[in-house]
Amino acid sequence: MASYFRQRILQRILQVVPVVMLAITVVFFISRLIPGDPARLIAGQFADEEQVQQIRKEYNLDKPIPVQYFLYLRDTLRGDFGTSMHTRRPVMEDIKKFYPATIELGVVSIFLVIIIGVPLGVISAIKKDKIPDHFARFFALGGVAAPVFWVGILLQLLLFYKLGLLPVGDRLSYGIAPPQHITGLYIIDSLLTRNWEAFWNAIHHIILPAMLMSVSSMSSVVRQTRSEMLNVLKEDYVTFHTAYGLADRMILYKYALRNALTPTVSVLGLVFGLLLSRSFLVEAVCGWPGIGRYVALAVLSSDFPAIVGATLIIAFSYALINLVVDIVYMLLNPKVRV
Amino acid sequence: MDRVLPNEWLLQVKALRTKFYTFEGELDAVNGVDLEIRRNESVGLVGETGCGKSVTALSIMKLIQDPPGKIVSGSVLFKGEDLMTKGTDEMRAIRGADIAMIFQKPMSSLNPTFRIGTQMADVISLHQQLGKKEAWDRAIDLLRSVRISLPENVVKQYPHELSGGMRQRVMIAIALSSNPDLLIADEPTTALDATIQKQILTLIGDLRREFGFSMLFISHDLRTVYNICDRVYVMYAGNIVEFGDIESVFDHPGHPYFHALMNSLPKFALKNDSLAAIPGTIPSLLNPPPGCRFHPRCALALERCQREIPLLREVKQDHWVACFRAM
Amino acid sequence: MDVGEAKKQQLRYALYSIRKSPMAMIGIFMIAIVVAIAIFAPYLAPHPDGVYHVNIKIRLQAPNREHPCGTDDHGRDILSRMIFGSRISLQVALIVVSLATLMGTTLGLVSGYYGGMIDNILMRITDAFLAFPPLVLALCIQAALGPSVSNTMIALSLVWWTWYARIVRGQVLSIKEELYIESARTMGVRHFRIMFRHILPNCVAPIIVQGTLQMGYAVIATASLGFLGIGAQEPIPEWGLMVASGRSFLPDWWWISTFPGFAIFWMVLGFCLLGDATRDIYERS
Numbered sequence: 001m002a003s004y005f006r007q008r009i010l011q012r013i014l015q016v017v018p019v020v021m022l023a024i025t026v027v028f029f030i031s032r033l034i035p036g037d038p039a040r041l042i043a044g045q046f047a048d049e050e051q052v053q054q055i056r057k058e059y060n061l062d063k064p065i066p067v068q069y070f071l072y073l074r075d076t077l078r079g080d081f082g083t084s085m086h087t088r089r090p091v092m093e094d095i096k097k098f099y100p101a102t103i104e105l106g107v108v109s110i111f112l113v114i115i116i117g118v119p120l121g122v123i124s125a126i127k128k129d130k131i132p133d134h135f136a137r138f139f140a141l142g143g144v145a146a147p148v149f150w151v152g153i154l155l156q157l158l159l160f161y162k163l164g165l166l167p168v169g170d171r172l173s174y175g176i177a178p179p180q181h182i183t184g185l186y187i188i189d190s191l192l193t194r195n196w197e198a199f200w201n202a203i204h205h206i207i208l209p210a211m212l213m214s215v216s217s218m219s220s221v222v223r224q225t226r227s228e229m230l231n232v233l234k235e236d237y238v239t240f241h242t243a244y245g246l247a248d249r250m251i252l253y254k255y256a257l258r259n260a261l262t263p264t265v266s267v268l269g270l271v272f273g274l275l276l277s278r279s280f281l282v283e284a285v286c287g288w289p290g291i292g293r294y295v296a297l298a299v300l301s302s303d304f305p306a307i308v309g310a311t312l313i314i315a316f317s318y319a320l321i322n323l324v325v326d327i328v329y330m331l332l333n334p335k336v337r338v
Numbered sequence: 339m340d341r342v343l344p345n346e347w348l349l350q351v352k353a354l355r356t357k358f359y360t361f362e363g364e365l366d367a368v369n370g371v372d373l374e375i376r377r378n379e380s381v382g383l384v385g386e387t388g389c390g391k392s393v394t395a396l397s398i399m400k401l402i403q404d405p406p407g408k409i410v411s412g413s414v415l416f417k418g419e420d421l422m423t424k425g426t427d428e429m430r431a432i433r434g435a436d437i438a439m440i441f442q443k444p445m446s447s448l449n450p451t452f453r454i455g456t457q458m459a460d461v462i463s464l465h466q467q468l469g470k471k472e473a474w475d476r477a478i479d480l481l482r483s484v485r486i487s488l489p490e491n492v493v494k495q496y497p498h499e500l501s502g503g504m505r506q507r508v509m510i511a512i513a514l515s516s517n518p519d520l521l522i523a524d525e526p527t528t529a530l531d532a533t534i535q536k537q538i539l540t541l542i543g544d545l546r547r548e549f550g551f552s553m554l555f556i557s558h559d560l561r562t563v564y565n566i567c568d569r570v571y572v573m574y575a576g577n578i579v580e581f582g583d584i585e586s587v588f589d590h591p592g593h594p595y596f597h598a599l600m601n602s603l604p605k606f607a608l609k610n611d612s613l614a615a616i617p618g619t620i621p622s623l624l625n626p627p628p629g630c631r632f633h634p635r636c637a638l639a640l641e642r643c644q645r646e647i648p649l650l651r652e653v654k655q656d657h658w659v660a661c662f663r664a665m
Numbered sequence: 666m667d668v669g670e671a672k673k674q675q676l677r678y679a680l681y682s683i684r685k686s687p688m689a690m691i692g693i694f695m696i697a698i699v700v701a702i703a704i705f706a707p708y709l710a711p712h713p714d715g716v717y718h719v720n721i722k723i724r725l726q727a728p729n730r731e732h733p734c735g736t737d738d739h740g741r742d743i744l745s746r747m748i749f750g751s752r753i754s755l756q757v758a759l760i761v762v763s764l765a766t767l768m769g770t771t772l773g774l775v776s777g778y779y780g781g782m783i784d785n786i787l788m789r790i791t792d793a794f795l796a797f798p799p800l801v802l803a804l805c806i807q808a809a810l811g812p813s814v815s816n817t818m819i820a821l822s823l824v825w826w827t828w829y830a831r832i833v834r835g836q837v838l839s840i841k842e843e844l845y846i847e848s849a850r851t852m853g854v855r856h857f858r859i860m861f862r863h864i865l866p867n868c869v870a871p872i873i874v875q876g877t878l879q880m881g882y883a884v885i886a887t888a889s890l891g892f893l894g895i896g897a898q899e900p901i902p903e904w905g906l907m908v909a910s911g912r913s914f915l916p917d918w919w920w921i922s923t924f925p926g927f928a929i930f931w932m933v934l935g936f937c938l939l940g941d942a943t944r945d946i947y948e949r950s
Contacts, residue, residue, distance in 0.1 A: 018789070018792075019792055019793065019796045020796070022789055022790070022792060022793030022796065023793050023796045023797065025793070026793045026794065026802070027805065030802075030805050030806055030809050031805075031809060033806070033809045033810065134687075134688075137688075137941075138688075141934065141937050141938060141941060142930075142934065144933075144937060145881065145885075145930060145933040145934035145936075145937045146929075146930045146933075146934075147885055147888055147889065147892075147905070147908070147926055147929045147930065147933070148889075149888075149889065149892045149905075149908060149909075149926075150908055150922070150923075150926025150927070150929060150930065151926075153908065153911075153912065153915065153922050153923070153926065154923065154926070156915070157915065157916055157919055157923075161915065161916035162916070235446065236441065236443060236446035236447045237446060237447055237448055237449040237450075239401060239441070239447070240441065240447040240448065240449075241449070242401060242433070243399060243401055243433055243434065243438075243439045243441075244433055244434030244438070244461045244464075244512065245429075245430040245431060245432070245433035245434040245435065245461075245464060245465065246430075246460060246461070246464065247430065247464075250460070255449050255452065258451045258452070259449070259450070259451055262451075272798075273798035273799060274798065274799065276798040276801070277798040277799050277800040277801050280800070280804065280889075280893065281889055281892065281893070284892075284893065295804070296893050299804065299808045299893060299894070299895050300893070300894050300895070302808065304808075304809075307805060307808050308805075311797070311801055311802075311804075311805050314797070314798065314801055315796055315797050315798075315801070318796065318797065318798050319796055
């Protein structure tokens with residue numbers, strides 16, 4: 001790998017730091033935006049004056065703002081987000097408990113987005129302006145426009161209540177123990193430990209939320225694949241492949257697709273972001289015990305330590321994902337490779 | 339498709355018409371073209387950029403993208419069978435096997451994200467039913483026959499790692515991989531430097547002698563065409579305006595357009611005539627002038643030229659001109 | 666052809682393309698219906714006073730002729746609530762997009778024009794905001810401000826102005842380069858005026874594209890926050906809130922959640938169709 005290339009990757013990695021610092025700062029400012037007494041809010045309306053004072057001391061709310069900021073920064077970088085109001089546990093512990101569920105959901109959803117979205121984009125490009133094109137674009141747009149929570153409810157009505165095909169709530173059915181903890185992702189863990197009962201059960205539970213997530217986030221992948229494919233199909237080498245009698249399918253799925261996919265990778269970062277923010281709604285509707293649902297519950301009880309902690313973790317993850325996507329893109333780009 | 343035909347015609351294009359339907363209107367790119375190539379013959383197709391040469395070639399191979407283009411009428415008899423009546427699968431069997439085409443820009447004609455070997459092997463195994471290993475070996479042999487050194491290495495490289503000349507050799511290798519009867523070369527040397535141009539042309543000439551294929555050589559470089567072709571067709575704004583034996587056409591151009599063109603080249607300038615550029619510009623194919631399409635720029639235009647389209651008539655032995663005032 | 670003429674022709678071509686695009690026309694149609702409903706709400710709603718008035722006797726009625734979309738658990742007519750809810754969604758969307766556009770354009774102009782420290786600071790701030798996935802930051806702000814529709818508007822505007830700032834700043838920078846190359850000797854005042862005359866017309870198109878799409882996103886965001894319980898609060902007939910309130914009544918009284926959700930879908934789809942089509946047109950030019 002050329003050293004210039006290595007330099008660029010390093011640069012990209014370093015970019016993450018100031019962005020993360022700024023994100024932390026922004027969240028700090030927001031959490032101090034609250035009108036009224038934050039200590040009282042955290043303590044709850046039934047706490048007496050003494051308890052409120054205690055809270056104030058505990059959260060350093062009695063100190064001047066710059067000091068607060070510094071302490072907050074220190075704590076954040078140590079991973080200490082305080083204690084959650086609604087679970088009464090350290091926020092970090094909650095996050096560690098719930099995050100794997102969201103990751104698992106996210107991974108399965110991205111997988112579905114690619115498996116469904118890319119072919120849709122390809123078909124759209126081939127049959128440009130004809131019925132399949134309009135249908136695919138409408139489907140993708142509909143996925144974005146239809147409110148996730150509403151579609152979730154409809155799917156539940158159909159697949160759970162009416163047909164009883166898919167379960168609602170939680171990652172495993174009541175009575176089935178989670179597999180041995182290796183990654184925290186039930187599907188992988190049960191596969192690795194050959195725990196077939198848990199494996200199928202976990203899949204059974206993840207289908208509905210994953211379908212929901214993926215359909216609502218597919219649009220940008222479909223659009224990007226379509227437009228890249230359209231560009232590629234105009235290229236001279238496609239004429240060349242046709243001029244030598246290669247079958248259409250081979251031209252499309254072998255030769256054209258590789259060229260079209262590389263720029264599509266850059267869209268994946270956005271898709272991840274969308275998935276992360278959708279997680280609040282999807283997990284709330286489906287009862288999926290991930291970070292999204294954790295935040296949804298925290299928000300209802302004004303549980304600020306939890307909200308702050310979870311938000312920051314989500315922001316960090318997003319920055320990390322974007323970093324990885326950018327690096328992968330740089331690696332795939334043939335012009336940069338050699 | 340190996341019948342030996344009585345009249346030795348390999349390719350007969352009759353009344354070919356190709357149009358493009360665009361946002362601005364209908365474009366008459368190929369407006370009734372007749373063209374014939376015998377076995378083992380090298381035919382040139384010349385004309386300015388935009389006169390329809392490439393579209394003619396693409397039409398012969400039915401490579402016109404529909405939309406926006408469409409081959410409206412005409413027939414293309416290849417070894418006695420009309421390609422226009424053939425279905426997609428039949429055409430696919432012919433393309434790359436019986437008729438092969440090489441293009442102007444070898445860089446953009448090769449897929450940048452695949453190795454040379456992969457691209458060659460796919461074509462080879464398709465038309466010759468070879469397995470992967472045999473196809474790659476054959477690819478290496480072919481690269482050797484187009485005089486690429488160290489073909490075992492080249493076969494593993496990507497297009498952008500090769501020079502322009504090498505890429506064109508690769509294209510020629512692919513074109514000849516199935517021993518085609520006809521090679522269509524669309525401006526194969528225009529995008530290369532002068533020295534490389536010579537090399538490639540020499541290579542093509544040698545390969546023709548070795549393999550015995552016919553060639554349709556498309557170019558706007560008259561000098562090159564004169565050197566390597568036996569017969570020539572001159573195109574202007576979608577029509578064939580003159581064709582025939584190359585010596586006869588080049589030494590005594592009958593059509594005013596070609597005559598003027600010849601004059602604008604130092605080597606071919608007729609004695610005592612000064613170099614003169616042809617006034618005016620190529621007509622828009624959206625709204626071509628009525629009658630003879632050259633008449634607005636023609637010094638010899640008659641009133642008749644504005645109304646009637648002149649047909650090709652044989653003014654000398656194997657020398658046809660489409661003009662009422664053939665010189 | 667001077668800039669004005671060129672822009673006018675571009676506009677004419679853009680409008681022509683919109684008319685030719687079926688998706689755009691369907692989108693416009695869908696939006697027009699919602700706007701009409703919002704404007705004529707009191708006349709269209711079958712039970713205008715049923716929007717807030719609680720009537721236990723008729724609670725949880727299935728869709729029937731009196732109440733085409735049924736009634737909720739407070740006995741309120743769902744269709745009427747939906748119709749009045751359109752006003753809320755439309756208002757929020759308009760205000761949010763207007764505020765975001767205003768703030769973003771101003772800051773983008775200032776940042777691009779003056780450059781230097783101001784530009785740097787602003788860019789870092791937008792980077793920070795964009796470091797969060799969509800909705801996450803808005804959720805945070807809303808949680809901090811408190812649950813209400815107006816706080817939703819503030820939260821969304823505070824997060825979304827960044828898009829416009831970037832677009833406008835980009836335009837400013839590209840024009841600035843051209844100008845500095847051309848007229849090194851021109852006075853500062855002349856610069857300023859020329860920039861405005863050149864920048865703003867160039868910005869209009871991408872802002873309109875972004876704005877249309879964001880109208881749709883605003884509706885979804887409002888509904889999402891309402892659904893989570895931190896946006897609009899009872900008894901306001903906000904669509905997301907209505908869907909959430911119907912959750913405890915699934916599956917037997919399914920209509921409480923189903924119909925308002927469809928209204929959200931309709932409105933957002935309209936904006937998305939139009940926005941997508943205009944985006945295509947803009948990218949093609």
